[in-house]
Amino acid sequence: MDAQVANHCSIKSAAKASSPQNAADSRAENTPKKKPRTRRGRRGKRRRGKKANEPPPFLPPEVNIDLKLVNPTQYRFEHLATQLKWRLQEGRGEAVYQIGVEDNGLLVGLTEEDMKASLKTLRRMAEKVGADITLLREREVDCDRARRKIAEVLVRKVPDDQQFLDLRVAVLGNVDSGKSTLLGVLTQGELDNGRGRARLNLFRHLHEIQTGRTSSISFEILGFNSKGEVVNYSDSRTAEEICESSSKMITFIDLAGHYKYLKTTIFGLTSYCPDFAMLVVAANTGIAGTTREHLGLAMALKVPIFIVVSKVDLCGKSTVEKTVRQLERVLKLPGCNKVPMVVSNPDDAVTAAQQFAQSSSVTPIFTLSSVSGENLDLLKVFFNILPPLSNSKEQEELMQQLTEFQVDEIYSVPDVGTVVGGTLYSGVCREGDRLVVGPTDDGRFLRLKVCSIHRNRSGCRVLRAGQAATLALGNFDRSLLRKGMVMVSPKMNPTICWQFEAAIVLLFHAKTFRRGFQVTVHVGNVRQTATVECLLGKEELRTGERAVVCFRFLKHPEYLRVGAKLLFREGVTKGIGHVTHLLPSTQNYHATSDPR
DSSP, X not given: OOOOOOOTTTOOOOOOOOOHHHHHHHHHHTSOOOOOOXXXXXXXXXXXXXXXXXXXXXXXXXXXXBOOOOSOOHHHHHHHHHHHHHHHHHTTSEEEEEESBOTTOBBOOBOHHHHHHHHHHHHHHHHHTTOEEEEEEEEEEEETTEXXXXXXXXXXXXXXXXXXXXXXXXXXXXXXXXXXXXHHHHHHOOOOOSSSGGGGGGOOSHHHHHHOOOOSOEEEEEEEOTTSOEEOSGGGOOHHHHHHHOSEEEEEEEOOOSGGGHHHHHHHHHHSOOSEEEEEEETTTOSOTTHHHHHHHHHHTTOOEEEEEEOGGGSOHHHHHHHHHHHHHHHTSTTTOOEEEEEOSHHHHHHHHHHHHHOTTEEEEEEOOTTTOTTHHHHHHHHHHOOOXXXXXXXXXXXXXXXXXXXXXXXXXXXXXXXXXXXXEXXXXXXXXXXXXXXXXXXXXXXXXXXXXXXTTEEESEEETTOEEEEEOTTOOGGGOOTTOEEEOGGGOOOOEEEEEEEEEEEEOSSOEETTOEEEEEETTEEEEEEEEEEETOSEEOTTOEEEEEEEESSSOBOOOTTOEEEEEETTEEEEEEEEEEEETTSOHHHHOSOO
16 A cells, blocks of 8 residues: 655656546447537536546645555565655655655545554654654545545655755845845744834844845844754854754845845845745835836746735735735736745645745745734745755755855954855865965966855855855955955866857847947856947847847956856846857957857
8 A cells, every 4th residue: 555755856756647538538439329419518518527527636746645654564664764765865854745645646535543553654764764754734535425634744854964954045025125024033033013123133234224224135044943843043042053953944135125236136146046036025015116126137037936925914904915916917927927826824835835846937925914923924834845946966966066166255354364255156165175266357366275164154164065155264365355256176277258158138228239338247146347249140139139249348357157147237228148158368259259
């Protein structure tokens, strides 16, 4: 009876449910022919027959399934435990079990005794591999007039190397929509007083406290232990204690909402490589200001996005419903092509987290209040179950590459020296590693040594691909560093470029886009003004048109990768694309601009 369990990150159910239409066709072959009916009559009969013979409900084939785990033999138990261990490794420490479901997704259900025995066996399996289980939801199904149940269980463990699962969530939204307040409530564990008390710990500058508006990029953490319980700064915990107690960590990237800080917001989206984006919309104002702009940026960079409607305590139910309907209309527009999903109960939150990770078109919508705490638990359930986008195999492939660290922030810390913050794009970085940093204004790379590493405000000896951290560089001269540089392994032999080609789409331009036009180019952590040197095969571009364009940096050379996503802007002019070709700094563009 034991069916194979599948991991939601990489394992798909191969079995297909039999089609009701095929069954109807086979019955039709074995029955005598009758007088032909009209087209409308045949339709009505088929519709009525389908309703009468409606099959039992099915789960989508992507979920993890298991029918029954009742008193397995010792050999079978060892096999199941080994299977669970492998799937936890594939899911980077997480796996979800569906109990009472057949291989093809049919909801059969188990009796009360069988369900208890199956959960007991699963708990023994989890204990053997050093994991905990959490019952996400339980549902009754009607089968042969008997009460049967299906259960969904989350299995989570701390990986063997004590590296917790880390997901980065960029927080977007218009100014005064409640982004920083929501993060303060989630990470501090205390509700807001209605006057912004919860957001004070997130601000980095005095003018932010005075105006209540975020102008810089700040980071906050929210942890979940192996049992799915929230771990935050409540009970006077420190960041180091949160990291030690958590199996899963959500790192929030708080971005600016005001239009004049748009370049900072774009830099946060392109440089810090968020896994997901959370768009916060105030219920009392609806879609206003930079809301559409931020939604468009996330979609252009292909960052999966979900929406939180905040401040529901300030307005009536009809106003909240009006804002939700407005969001649904925008998400369904041809440019978005999203499927909105309003989350109103814990069951919806579990479903939303699973479908959101499986399909980029699904967009969950939460309605909550940071003052009253209404529906705040639904968002925590969503974060707890939300799986990573990449599996362990992709992570291993990145770690096998040479070290490449993107420099996003530069600090001078007393008694420590120069410190840089950023994200490790590939490879592994350890304390004491010797790397090269650049390019400088004259195109050189300088040698340096990594003295220490801090991740999520606590010490760390090893940094792996995809993780963000700060690196102490000792007495290295800070004036030689700038944002947009990279620290790479000397074995990489990095190359630099003044000019590069990119395949672009011009999203909007008031007139015509032609040679000599200057734009601000964002490529990863690179942000610099560039001039349009040439449009291959065209003289000019208009809104909505595509072309291959050659850009030239104005101030200094940069380190780029072919295939990197590109976003450029200048005033109302906006465009997206990707880098297709790099031109070495010593090479003349017109000598290589022949048709290729």
